[in-house]
């Protein structure tokens with residue numbers, strides 16, 4: 001498998017490029033508008049063809065490259081059915097399989113950070129968006145975020161995966177690149193709670209500034225980043 005983790009310094013976002021083989025089909029998870037040309041060059045250098053670009057959720061801290069990638073490569077741009085973004089060419093839902101050649105990502109609906117948060121599962125790894133971060137979890141105080149449903153997404157879905165499942169989040173602010181489900185179960189401070197009530201109280205007690213680009217990014221991302229002035 002070809003696997004690349006690409007970092008955006010501005011928003012600390014990870015974008016993932018996946019393909020089964022050189023010369024085959026590729027997909028991108030959570031691409032950032034400003035890196036469109038970088039992705040296209042890398043895909044070209046690896047002899048790949050981009051068939052699918054997907055977002056784990058509507059991001060508030062950067063503008064998506066879904067629209068720009070579709071315009072330049074003719075790939076399918078996809079978001080979850082809960083996103084209600086009219087710009088996408090495909091809406092996925094829980095249980096769907098997103099494919100590029102023999103790679104097949106299983107879609108998990110993992111709301112809480114937002115009501116349109118999804119995770120994508122391969123046999124050995126999971127892309128957790130902002131639902132599960134390395135030693136953290138995504139904030140739940142805007143975009144229909146809900147700590148109780150995030151608790152369910154974490155404890156009933158993600159943490160039930162095998163403990164050696166690799167965890168690749170949508171962001172990291174501390175320089176970490178990958179974790180495992182077992183490691184997060186043990187050492188993620190947000191997960192050391194006695195139950196849902198304690199988790200909800202903890203999340204509701206967080207006082208956080210809004211992301212700098214939020215007012216620009218959220219409306220732009222509903223349009224797949226097209227028409228944005230951020231580029």
Ligand code: FE
Pocket residue numbers: 057058059060113130138
């Ligand atoms: Fe987010």
